[in-house]
Amino acid sequence: RSGYVAIVGRPNVGKSTLLNRLVGEKISIVSRKAQTTRHRITGILTNDDAQFVFVDTPGFQTEHTNALNRAMNRGVTQTLADVDVVLFVVEAGRFDAKDKAVLKLLPEDRPVILVVNKVDKIAEKEKLLPFLAAVTAERSFTAVVPVSATKGKQLEQLLAEARQYL
Numbered sequence: 001r002s003g004y005v006a007i008v009g010r011p012n013v014g015k016s017t018l019l020n021r022l023v024g025e026k027i028s029i030v031s032r033k034a035q036t037t038r039h040r041i042t043g044i045l046t047n048d049d050a051q052f053v054f055v056d057t058p059g060f061q062t063e064h065t066n067a068l069n070r071a072m073n074r075g076v077t078q079t080l081a082d083v084d085v086v087l088f089v090v091e092a093g094r095f096d097a098k099d100k101a102v103l104k105l106l107p108e109d110r111p112v113i114l115v116v117n118k119v120d121k122i123a124e125k126e127k128l129l130p131f132l133a134a135v136t137a138e139r140s141f142t143a144v145v146p147v148s149a150t151k152g153k154q155l156e157q158l159l160a161e162a163r164q165y166l
């Protein structure tokens, strides 16, 4: 099995951290500043029986509609049209207008897994329930996987979900 996996989400949700953790090497710049990764970066993870070809995106441009931002969004849309599964990454406990703008641009005809990153920051886990309700009210997802990219939590579960669509 082999297929393309896109990692999308607004800036700072942890896409690069997740990609680096999954692929196991520093192939993408991680920074507290938004949008350090200006270009799409691909990493490859080969497991026992599956090959995941990851496509990182620099983040949808959700503000300031200008020619450059529209062009960047078109690039992302083209990328997503080609992939086997989309990982839509959000930050646990936060779902704002930028997240919604990204979500709106995701393809309808692709499996989309909701990846709730940074769960390590949530002390009261019951607060995740209303948060999840708010996100899943916007779109249906093929799966919901809470993870911590920095702590490496639940990444095997995420791969197992994504693997089904390769």
Ligand code: GDP
Pocket (backbone or CB within 6 Å): 009, 010, 011, 012, 013, 014, 015, 016, 017, 018, 029, 030, 031, 032, 034, 035, 117, 118, 119, 120, 121, 147, 148, 149, 150, 151
């Ligand atoms: P990107 O803009 O979506 O690529 O986000 P980055 O990967 O650059 O991460 C943005 C910030 O979130 C960085 O400071 C990361 O260290 C932090 N971060 C990423 N994943 C996690 C996580 O699972 N837990 C916590 N606490 N912080 C995280």
Ligand code: MG
Pocket (backbone or CB within 6 Å): 015, 016, 017, 029, 030, 035, 036, 037, 058
């Ligand atoms: Mg990044």
